[in-house]
Amino acid sequence: MSGPAAVECRGVCKIFNQGKPNQVDALIDVDLTVEAGEFVSLIGPSGCGKSTLLRVVADLLPPSGGSIAVNGKTARQARLDFDYGMAFQQAGLFEWRKVIKNIELPMELRGWDRSKRSARSREMLELVKLPEFGDNYPWELSGGMQQRIAIARALAVDPPLLLMDEPFGALDEMTREHMQAELTRICASTHKTVVFVTHSIPEAVYLSNRVVVMSPRPGRITTVINVDLGERSEDTREDGEFFKKITEVREALRGGELGATARGIEDR
Amino acid sequence: MSRLRARVAAVAPPIIWGALFLVAWERFVVWRNIKPFVLPQPSRIWDQWKINKTGILATAKATGANALWGLVIGALLAVALALVAQRFRVMRELIAPLSAAANTMPIVALGPIFYNIFGTTSLTARRMVVALVVFFPVFVNMLKGLTQVDPVHEELMASYAASPLQILRQVRLPNALPFLLTGLRIGASLAVIAAVVVEYFGGLQNGLGSRVTSAMKQSATAKAWAYIAAACILGLLFYLSALIIEWIVMPWQRRRSQAR
Ligand SMILES: Nc1ncnc2c1ncn2[C@@H]1O[C@H](COP(=O)(O)OP(=O)(O)OP(=O)(O)O)[C@@H](O)[C@H]1O
Ligand SMILES: [Mg+2]
Numbered sequence: 099m100s101g102p103a104a105v106e107c108r109g110v111c112k113i114f115n116q117g118k119p120n121q122v123d124a125l126i127d128v129d130l131t132v133e134a135g136e137f138v139s140l141i142g143p144s145g146c147g148k149s150t151l152l153r154v155v156a157d158l159l160p161p162s163g164g165s166i167a168v169n170g171k172t173a174r175q176a177r178l179d180f181d182y183g184m185a186f187q188q189a190g191l192f193e194w195r196k197v198i199k200n201i202e203l204p205m206e207l208r209g210w211d212r213s214k215r216s217a218r219s220r221e222m223l224e225l226v227k228l229p230e231f232g233d234n235y236p237w238e239l240s241g242g243m244q245q246r247i248a249i250a251r252a253l254a255v256d257p258p259l260l261l262m263d264e265p266f267g268a269l270d271e272m273t274r275e276h277m278q279a280e281l282t283r284i285c286a287s288t289h290k291t292v293v294f295v296t297h298s299i300p301e302a303v304y305l306s307n308r309v310v311v312m313s314p315r316p317g318r319i320t321t322v323i324n325v326d327l328g329e330r331s332e333d334t335r336e337d338g339e340f341f342k343k344i345t346e347v348r349e350a351l352r353g354g355e356l357g358a359t360a361r362g363i364e365d366r
Numbered sequence: 367m368s369r370l371r372a373r374v375a376a377v378a379p380p381i382i383w384g385a386l387f388l389v390a391w392e393r394f395v396v397w398r399n400i401k402p403f404v405l406p407q408p409s410r411i412w413d414q415w416k417i418n419k420t421g422i423l424a425t426a427k428a429t430g431a432n433a434l435w436g437l438v439i440g441a442l443l444a445v446a447l448a449l450v451a452q453r454f455r456v457m458r459e460l461i462a463p464l465s466a467a468a469n470t471m472p473i474v475a476l477g478p479i480f481y482n483i484f485g486t487t488s489l490t491a492r493r494m495v496v497a498l499v500v501f502f503p504v505f506v507n508m509l510k511g512l513t514q515v516d517p518v519h520e521e522l523m524a525s526y527a528a529s530p531l532q533i534l535r536q537v538r539l540p541n542a543l544p545f546l547l548t549g550l551r552i553g554a555s556l557a558v559i560a561a562v563v564v565e566y567f568g569g570l571q572n573g574l575g576s577r578v579t580s581a582m583k584q585s586a587t588a589k590a591w592a593y594i595a596a597a598c599i600l601g602l603l604f605y606l607s608a609l610i611i612e613w614i615v616m617p618w619q620r621r622r623s624q625a626r
Contacts, residue, residue: 158521177527184525190518194540194618203536207526235618 102170104259104291105132105155110164112150112317123316124150128164130310130319134258137285137292139302139309141347147317148295149187152261155293156184168259176259180208183257185265187295189244191236197247198223198232204255222250225280227273242268249277253284260285260292267297275335278304282330299351303343304330311350321350406588414592421577422596429573430600432489433561436496437553437604443497444504445546452512452538453530462509465502473499474560477567486569492561499560504549511545512538544619547612554608558601574600 112125124147132138140148153159155166157173168176176182183204191200201219210218223229226246228239236244245268252260266274282305285292296302302309303325311321325343327334334340388408394400395407402410415422451457473495480491515537523533565575574597581590612619 153521156525158524177525180527182525184522186518186521188518190516190522192519192537192540194543194616204526207528207532207536 101134102167103131104134104136104169105130105293106165106167107131107151107155108165110151110154110166111162112147112154112159113162116162125154125161126316126318128317128319132291132293134169134291135289136308137282137294137306139294139296139306140312141296141299141302141309141351142312142317143314143351144297145317146312146314148312149263150317151312152184152263152293152295156182156261180255180257182259182261183252183255185249185252185260185262187263187267189236189241189248191244191247191251193236195236196232197228197234197236197239200236200247201251201254204251208255218254219250222254225253226250227276242270242273245269246273246277256288258290260290260294262292263295264297265294266301274301279330279332281305286329299344299347300335300340303327303340303347304334309343309347311347321353323347323350403585403587406591410588411591411595414586414588415595418589418592422574422593425572425574425577425593426596426600429558429561429565429575429597430603432492432573433496433557433600433604435489435493436561437500437550437557439493440497440500440557441504441550441553444501444549445508448505448508448512448542449534451509452534458509458513461505465505469502469506474563477564481567481569489570491569492564492573495564496557496560499556500553503552503556504546507545507549507552508542511542515541543616547608547616551605551608551612554604555601558597558604562597562600 107128107130110125110128110130111123114120114122114124128151130138130151140151142148150159154161155168155173157166157168157177166173169179169181171179171181191197192203195203198216198219201222202215205215205218220229220232223232226249228243228246228250231239231243231247236247239247245265249262249265252262252265266277269277278301281292284290292305294302294305296305304327306325309323309325310319311323312318313320323343323346327337327339327343392407392409395405447461451461476498477491477495480494484491484494512534519537519541520533523537528536562573562575562578565573566579570576571580574593577593578590578597581587581593
């Protein structure tokens with residue numbers, strides 16, 4: 099592929115509370131390159147530093163060491179240029195804004211005009227299958243519905259790079275598969291780059307070009323598995339190759355750290 | 367129907383208890399043969415209320431105006447300073463302990479000193495005292511609301527590369543609103559108390575507090591009680607107004623309390 103990589107991490111370290119008794123080596127020597135248009139999943143047991151890695155890439159946390167480039171710029175410059183959109187592990191909706199106004203917030207901050215905003219937010223509500231909830235307040239929605247609104251908000255401004263932290267964790271199986279299909283469709287049609295954290299092995303395999311397996315204490319990358327399933331469809335989920343990759347990821351998770359076997363990893 | 371019943375169920379107990387309390391008070395005074403200048407019966411206070419109705423209304427207006435002016439000035443000052451303090455760490459560290467110390471001080475006791483500065487016949491001294499009393503609860507609550515922002519919201523706004531001003535408008539101010547209203551609710555009650563009590567220290571004789579002291583000087587205890595009752599009602603009015611404002615300006619909370 100041509101052009102700079104979407105994300106380029108070289109020897110990235112993140113140590114919390116350095117030198118204190120409660121020091122945590124959240125990330126050690128992480129090398130990761132995500133090419134433009136690639137879909138990369140991060141998978142690993144709870145506490146292995148997935149969210150931390152995403153935050154460091156998003157310039158929400160300074161790394162303790164190493165270098166990060168996003169679209170060939172510093173992480174900070176990429177953030178200031180609106181190069182990425184982020185969906186957090188918590189929905190993080192604003193309780194004083196109606197659902198539709200929550201989706202419109204990033205558009206407001208970018209100075210979109212009213213008609214463009216409302217057209218786009220209606221479209222996004224359709225996408226996440228909650229068209230009739232625009233005028234509700236967030237607390238009137240279930241946890242999974244709130245999470246879908248947060249995804250709609252992240253997708254609304256159409257950023258070239260998406261950083262998603264377990265966005266489908268709170269969804270039921272059917273909605274989850276629908277959202278997965280929509281995400282692959284959007285990414286294919288708009289040539290997005292995605293870094294996607296998940297606890298679900300099938301989800302990682304279904305969505306990704308590459309699955310990055312991490313292990314905890316200290317947090318690092320143990321294995322990278324390439325997935326080549328061609329264009330995704332509902333049939334992909336019954337494909338033999340699909341199951342083969344699932345097994346491969348599961349074994350990588352087991353093998354990575356015998357002590358910390360795939361704890362917190364959902365096998366579905 | 368059940369809505370009405372719920373509302374009656376909420377209002378009835380305090381009314382019934384209040385009525386019982388008044389009856390018990392009335393009977394107790396008669397039974398123990400307590401002198402009226404020590405503790406008058408509620409019926410006597412009611413008589414005094416009727417006799418002095420115009421006076422009560424006029425003085426309540428004067429005291430109410432002081433309380434309102436003080437409340438508005440104090441609250442505006444508190445909000446402005448809280449906005450400055452949330453922006454500058456030095457200010458925060460300077461003001462926070464200062465306001466905590468000032469909070470433990472009986473500010474109304476500064477009344478005589480303020481009369482000295484602004485003159486006993488000016489209303490400024492009284493309004494300044496009220497403003498000062500109102501300032502602290504509003505300031506402390508407002509600052510808390512401006513700074514105690516959900517960390518996810520902070521990260522989200524950082525990911526949008528939002529400017530400090532945008533963060534203030536979109537996150538800090540709406541987040542601070544319920545805190546501010548709590549501060550105002552506390553401040554509204556305190557404003558009336560301060561406006562009445564500061565009149566005890568002299569100055570113009572046009573307020574509820576002045577009438578209480580002058581009635582007591584004449585041993586007209588029942589009359590004093592009538593003015594105190596008026597002060598209670600004034601305080602209640604301020605408090606209820608604060609509640610109504612709260613209801614109006616926070617539509618997202620309103621719908622939630624209705625859903626319960
Ligand atoms: N702000 C912080 N201060 C101190 N330690 C932190 C902080 N944030 C994360 N950590 C620690 O860093 C490690 C990695 O945390 P992180 O949130 O990245 O894990 P994760 O892989 O996202 O886990 P999960 O799957 O449960 O979300 C954990 O041990 C955590 O305790
Ligand atoms: Mg996490």
